[in-house]
Amino acid sequence: MFAAAIDRFGGPEAITGHALPVPPLDADEVMIAVDTAGVGSWDADVREGYYAPRNPHFPLVLGYDGSGIVAAVGSRVRRLKVGDEVYSYNWENPKGGFYAEYVAVPADKVAPIPKRLDLRHAGAIPITGLTALQGIDDALKLKKGETIIIHAASGGVGTLAVQFARLRGARVLATASGLEGVELVQELGAHMTIDGKRADIDDQARRFAPDGVDAILALAGGDALEKCMNVLRPGGRLAHPNGIEPAPKKRRGLELIRYDGISGVREFERLNAAVQAAKLKVVIAECYSLAHAYKAHERLAEGHVVGKIVLSIHAS
Numbered sequence: 001m002f003a004a005a006i007d008r009f010g011g012p013e014a015i016t017g018h019a020l021p022v023p024p025l026d027a028d029e030v031m032i033a034v035d036t037a038g039v040g041s042w043d044a045d046v047r048e049g050y051y052a053p054r055n056p057h058f059p060l061v062l063g064y065d066g067s068g069i070v071a072a073v074g075s076r077v078r079r080l081k082v083g084d085e086v087y088s089y090n091w092e093n094p095k096g097g098f099y100a101e102y103v104a105v106p107a108d109k110v111a112p113i114p115k116r117l118d119l120r121h122a123g124a125i126p127i128t129g130l131t132a133l134q135g136i137d138d139a140l141k142l143k144k145g146e147t148i149i150i151h152a153a154s155g156g157v158g159t160l161a162v163q164f165a166r167l168r169g170a171r172v173l174a175t176a177s178g179l180e181g182v183e184l185v186q187e188l189g190a191h192m193t194i195d196g197k198r199a200d201i202d203d204q205a206r207r208f209a210p211d212g213v214d215a216i217l218a219l220a221g222g223d224a225l226e227k228c229m230n231v232l233r234p235g236g237r238l239a240h241p242n243g244i245e246p247a248p249k250k251r252r253g254l255e256l257i258r259y260d261g262i263s264g265v266r267e268f269e270r271l272n273a274a275v276q277a278a279k280l281k282v283v284i285a286e287c288y289s290l291a292h293a294y295k296a297h298e299r300l301a302e303g304h305v306v307g308k309i310v311l312s313i314h315a316s
């Protein structure tokens with residue numbers, strides 16, 4: 001099969017095309033003929049060796065989420081069958097990731113795609129969708145009528161979190177990057193939007209919630225987040241997925257919740273229900289062919305990606 005893989009840790013140019021054997025399939029696994037693979041900052045971290053095991057195994061096929069069609073199922077798999085359209089998030093990929101024509105994944109990390117999405121759009125959201133929904137529902141336990149700042153909302157996780165927060169009946173202030181980012185999160189349903197790189201972000205946010213906001217979902221760290229935290233009411237909650245830099249420090253009187261997006265059967269059932277109920281819009285910023293995976297990483301490194309970058313495995 002064709003795959004985009006690295007033979008060493010390094011920059012985007014380390015990703016090259018490889019002819020590799022189709023991974024072997026274990027009894028509790030599903031073989032997915034990949035249609036779309038997600039590209040996120042964590043892929044670049046792995047490419048650079050940030051999460052490197054002591055004896056990394058090369059060639060290493062990148063990619064932790066995506067969508068496709070079930071090509072084979074292991075002997076113990078009952079929930080899925082050949083031909084199903086599925087999506088998946090699997091952080092542990094010892095047999096190789098989603099930047100490939102085929103990937104073998106434990107069946108409990110695979111789910112039918114939501115009815116309202118096609119393979120391309122479903123493939124863009126396993127990691128970001130699970131992380132957004134679990135931030136709103138599990139970490140923050142956001143309730144109807146509460147106010148929330150979704151900080152750095154114009155990226156992969158934030159564009160979905162805005163819609164899930166609206167689905168739960170919250171009033172949403174979204175900070176985004178640049179005019180396109182601000183316009184996008186407004187279209188996605190934010191009640192108020194601010195360019196998060198403006199100096200007076202806290203003054204603006206106070207107009208939204210004069211008594212302070214109930215919750216913050218932080219998708220970037222730094223000065224702007226610190227300013228948002230000034231607007232959190234006493235006893236308010238701040239949640240962020242691990243990985244934002246710099247991670248915010250605990251302050252007296254606020255509840256700080258760090259979390260990771262979790263993949264599993266129940267988690268995907270909840271995501272599918274929320275996608276349906278929210279009539280979710282998935283914003284694909286750019287789509288690259290598998291052979292051009294290195295270009296997708298060059299684009300990621302340039303920054304200011306509004307929405308999500310994906311790879312289309314069968315595009316030329």
Ligand SMILES: NC(=O)c1ccc[n+]([C@@H]2O[C@H](COP(=O)([O-])OP(=O)(O)OC[C@H]3O[C@@H](n4cnc5c(N)ncnc54)[C@H](OP(=O)(O)O)[C@@H]3O)[C@@H](O)[C@H]2O)c1
Pocket residue numbers: 040041042127128131151152153154155156157158175176177178181195196197219220224225241242243244245259260261262303304305306307
């Ligand atoms: N632990 C987990 O399970 C998990 C899972 C998913 C994601 N994450 C982490 O969550 C974070 C968000 O992920 P993502 O995929 O959504 O990232 P992303 O697509 O890069 O989105 C971040 C967005 O925030 C914008 N932004 C940055 N600084 C801002 C500011 N001061 N004000 C307003 N907007 C700002 C960025 O715009 P510019 O590019 O123009 O600055 C970008 O649009 C990352 O740190 C990622 O590592 C963790």
